[in-house]
Amino acid sequence: MKIALLGYGKMGKVIERIALERGHTIVLKKSSNDSFEGIQNADVAIDFSVPDSAVAHISECLNNNIPIVCGTTGWLNDYDKMVELCNSKNGSFIYGSNFSLGVNIFFELNEYLAKMMNNLKQYNVSMEEIHHTQKLDAPSGTAISLANGIIKNSAFTNWTLENPTENEIHIEAKRIENVPGTHSVFYDSEVDQIEIKHTAHSREGFALGSVIAAEWLVGKKGVFTMKDVLGI
CATH class of the missing domain: 3.40.50.720 (NAD(P)-binding Rossmann-like Domain)
Known part of the structure; x- marks a missing residue:
């Protein structure tokens, strides 16, 4: 080829x-x-x-x-x-x-978890993505795909990098030297936290x-x- x-x-x-x-x-x-x-x-x-x-x-x-x-x-x-x-x-x-083949599995896991959590209103969802300092866009395209996967399967309607409203998912975008890409989704309640995470070790x-x-x-x-x- x-x-x-x-x-x-x-x-x-x-x-x-x-x-x-x-x-x-x-x-x-x-x-x-x-x-x-x-x-x-x-x-x-x-x-x-x-x-x-x-x-x-x-x-x-x-x-x-x-x-x-x-x-x-x-x-x-x-x-x-x-x-x-x-x-x-x-x-x-x-x-x-x-x-990444692993991230695409992670996308599917994220959507499945969003469906499971949709009726558990005591949990608030948020996200974090970390990339190298040369990355030009924020949040990452991967983070946006993850957020859209949650939105498709829940009552959330948008994502934001700022302080979220009731129907927005907050994404925290960090830029740290030599990080290929780390993405986390958090579901927080008063009594516990559920986290799913994908960490890339290299390009x-x-x-x-x-x-x-x-x-x-x-x-x-x-x-x-x-x-x-x-x-x-």
């Missing part, structure tokens, strides 16, 4: 190593100011860039019939536009706020998941998620 890497920072380099180990070829390594020259040779593209570049990268791929796996967060105000473009071009697109899990998603996407048409890739 020939892969275009859109974003060649720390994540891009880990993805490159894992892709090569799995027998794939890298045909483009695009940093911020580089052109898309060579992308037409790719079977699939993997985007881990920055929020301001994601839409241009996705659009370039869809307009050139290149399947695209996007793990960049912080650009989701334009997500519906990219879905519309993908459908209009009969393209192939996966967006994931987190491609390896995100990179491996994105390569697995790219392998799965080639040959398919439509807009997909990691739930489709993992069959969950």
Whole structure:
């Protein structure tokens, strides 16, 4: 499989190593100011860039019939536009706020717990996410996905980084040097606390998941998620 890497920072380099180990070829390594020259040779593209570049990268791929796996967060105000473009071009697109296989299991566990806790009004839910100081968006895309999973299965209607109202989930976003990503969901009552937590030890899990998603996407048409890739 020939892969275009859109974003060649720390994540891009880990993805490159894992892709090569799995027998794939890298045909483009695009940093911020580089052109898309060579992308037409790719079977699939993997985007881990920055929020301001994601839409241009996705659009370039869809307009050139290149399947695209996007793990960049912080650009989701334009997500519906990219879905519309993908459908209009009969393209192939996966967006994931987190491609770690463990995190995607964690997403499912989070939703299941939210359903169980929905009628237990004595518990208040809150969240915490911790990432490295180079992360540009806050809260993380993973935290937003977790919050949306709770909202879908409860009476909560929104999340906030500020002081929450009755129907809002408070997310505390921390930036600490050299933390790949830690996400916790808390249910607190006067008598106890329930906590579920996912801790990433390195970028390896995100990179491996994105390569697995790219392998799965080639040959398919439509807009997909990691739930489709993992069959969950």
